[in-house]
Amino acid sequence: MAEAIFEVFRGDRAGGQLATYRVPIAPGMVVLDALHHIQAHQAPDLAVRWNCKAGKCGSCSAEVNGRPRLTCKTRMDALPLDKPITVQPLKAFPVIKDLVTDVSWNYRVNQKIPPFEPRHDADWKMFQEDVDRVQEFRKCIECFLCQNVCHVLREHDEMEQFGGPRFFVRVAGLEMHPLDSRSRTRMLKETLGIGLCNITKCCTEVCPEEIHITDNAIIPLKERVVDEFYDPVLMLVRKIRGTA
Amino acid sequence: MTTQYETHEHDVLIIGAGGAGLRAALGAMAEGAKVGVVCKSLLGKAHTVMAEGGIAAAMANVDTADDWRTHFRDTMRGGKLLNNWRMAQIHAQEAPDRVRELEQWGALFDRTQEGQILQRAFGGHTFRRLCHVGDRTGLEMIRTLQDRGVQLGIDVYMECAITRLLKDGDRVTGAFGYWREQGRFVVFRAKSIVLATGGIGKAWKITSNSWEYTGDGMALAYDAGAELMDMEFVQFHPTGMVWPPGVQGILVTEAVRGEGGVLRNKLGQRFMEKYDPKKMELSTRDVVARAIYTEVREGRGTEHGGAYLDISLKPAEYVKKKLPSMYHQFKELADVDITKGPMEVGPTCHYMMGGIRVDAEAAQSSVAGLFAAGEAAAGLHGANRLGGNSLSDLLVFGRRAGLAAAEHANKISSMAIDPGQIEDAARSMLAFFERSDGESPYTIHRDLQETMQNLVGIFRNEEDLSRALEKLEKLKERTGRLSVEGSRLFNPGWHLAQDLKAMLTVSEAVTRSALARQESRGAHSRIDYAGPNPAWGAKNNVIVREGSTMALRQTPVPEMPNELKQLVADEK
DSSP, X not given: OXXXXXXXXXXXXXXXXXXXXXXXXXXXXXXXXXXXXXXXXXXXXXXXXXXXXXXXXXXXXXXXXXXXXXXXXXXXXXXXXXXXXXXXXXXTSOEEETTEEOOHHHHHHHHTSOOOOBOTTOXXXXXXXXXXXXXXXXXXXXXXXXXXXXXXXXXXXXXXXOOOHHHHHHHHHHHTOTTBOOOOHHHHHHTSOGGGOOOOOHHHHHOTTOOOIIIIIIHHHHHHHHHHHOOXXXXXXXXXXXXX | OOOOEEEEEEEXXXXXXXXXXXXXXXXXXXXXXXXXXXXXXXXXXSGGGGOOSOEEOOOOSSXXXXXXXHHXXXXXXXXXXXXXXXHHHHHHHHHHHHHHHHHHTTOOOOBOTTSSBOEEOOTTOSSOOEEOSTXXXXXXXXXXXXXXXXXXXXXXXXXXXXXXXXXXXXXXXEEEEEETTTOOEEEEEEEEEEEOOOOOGGGSSSBSXXXXXXXXXXXXXXXXXXXXXXTTOEEEEEEEEOSSGGGTTOBOOTHHHHTTOEEEOTTOOOTHHHXXXXXXXXXXXXXXXXXXXXXXXXXXXXXXXXXXXXXXXXXXXXXXXXXHHHHHHHHHHHOOOTTTSOEXXXXXXXXXXXXXXXXXXXXXXXXXXXXXXXXXXXXXXXXXXXXXXXXXXXXXXXXHHHHHHHHHHHTOOOOOOXXXXXXXXXXXXXXXXXXXXXXXXXXXXXXXXXXHHHHSSSEEOHHHHHHHHHHHHHHHHHHHTOOOOXXXXXXXXXXXXXXXXXXXXXXXXXXXXXXXXXSOBTTBEETTSOSOOTTGGGEEEEEEEEXXXXXXXXXXXXXXXXXXHHHXXXXX
């Protein structure tokens, strides 16, 4: 039977290294199957997060051959097998053990976002064409791959000043909800630091749900921030009125 | 030995953070209770996220003739009248309000032309009844509940597992568990506990369930002396993926059939004509699962041992819009474009109708202070659950359990925790590390899955079930001698060792109940007792711990009031 060679990160906060495992290949196999095979036969304490194994829960994110992926959707037959397949934890977050990282920062950011607040006169009639764009944002499975590849987080560690693409998508879903009554533009600018995003679209490229993160969420939100805080006419009016 | 552990205190402790657990938390918080939610995975990853087709609620947005009575009748008939009628009534009456509430918290369902929540057809439902968001309804639901909980300041203990309920005399007063991350122990003191831990599918080999579905809540309740009911009724969803091997069992939503998909065997025959000519593909899940199984067994299966499910007769854009995740799932995992050709599907272990026996109004178990909701609880679905009735179950009875748990907590002034029970629970978790030459928990788990798959599957008989009981005994002995490698730091092998104990408890309960029920009804099919037996139709099997043995007895199915009997009997 054909075999694949895996090099999987084994270690914890104190450090670690790649360990080599040989895994027999079955038709249609995905990387997560291989990790389960390693757990069952070679390393029972290999730490891996997973749940649905069908690309719906966003638990099994890792970097396969250096590319951030859901391991449950990464087919072995799409990877070159003449060299070892490396599997490493998401780089942007601190390692807990092996492929499991500490993603609790994301949950803390989420807590800062003001929730949905329906308009007082809401009659709860909404039309499909009005909810289509919000439904795109609500497809997010919180795999945090977009957070992992975002330069602002991955290279510059701006966790304190920046919310990251996941939460721009979440805010877009609230801001563009047909019946929402709040404005979150000030918090986008000040708390989530949307200005730091320089729209390189890395987040969009890795999204397993194919959400157009940059084009449909981040850019329209940036425009809202610009309209509210940097509109030259409004700035002039505010200056004259002394309300700036 | 003095065990090191941290302690947290809550009025209401909720175990499980899927739809039922989160809705219970919101219910208890609305009553002013201090609520804690414990979950084995990260928040938002619970199995609810995998629910695809929709939430059944008689909103009558699409078919205006629908009302709670029809939903009630469909649920009772689907459950072969073994349901707790009062639960089925409450469920049908309250589901629409629970859906509206979700919308008011920010959920965005697909819409009708008139701007209302769109509803689709599903197996066993007389009318188009399932409120949905494409084929990712569960994700919408869990995200909405999760965000609502975060906003209200819920305390969530993520990646934390409970291994024992702590009791003071006859009532529960707390729970013992461990943090998956560091392996440290934790004790929760609580006046009420809600079990919302979901099902048991991980005891079978071919299953749509995730690693979390190991029957923890049912085993915790059983150990604490609570009754389990209807444990023989395990739902095999008719349509799981069958190829390639790695994806075997992954769910293919019933919405494919709801949207018009047809089933054929390898001869091209639309075989449901033989099994249920009236409802065809939208027959109940027990019937469709047996039909596919029978076609395959009689040699009319597909190349990989399934049936063909074809939605490609619908326009490609429609399929991608209504079933986006199915489209991607097959394209990416099986190289099949479902807009162009058929899927191969076969039965997969999916849902547990049985579980913790609770009272209909307050979702309380037979142990004071211990509540249960959602898949972990029994009663609503009887012998077979209709698709879409699970998400509504989570909302209706999650809320009721949360409210009742908070009310119960209000009446409790003091609670005692017995340090001896904590020491014992800690000892049993650490014992796994004591041996170095035992078997791997993964090997025992694989053998358990083989046993349940082969001997306690869709079709059962006395010989197989008796053999299963013998094998389960041996598996229990092996589990007592297994060894765990590595440290307590995020160690899945250690976690599985503990989960195995729960799986063995529920597997035994399923097998004993299946052996006792000498008839075929709903999801329980006995080759040696074909067809329903009216005497068994009046009884529920109940499992309870007596010392160290599992005792089984029968209890009469609660009798419906006459007007509801009439409703169920009405030919419509």
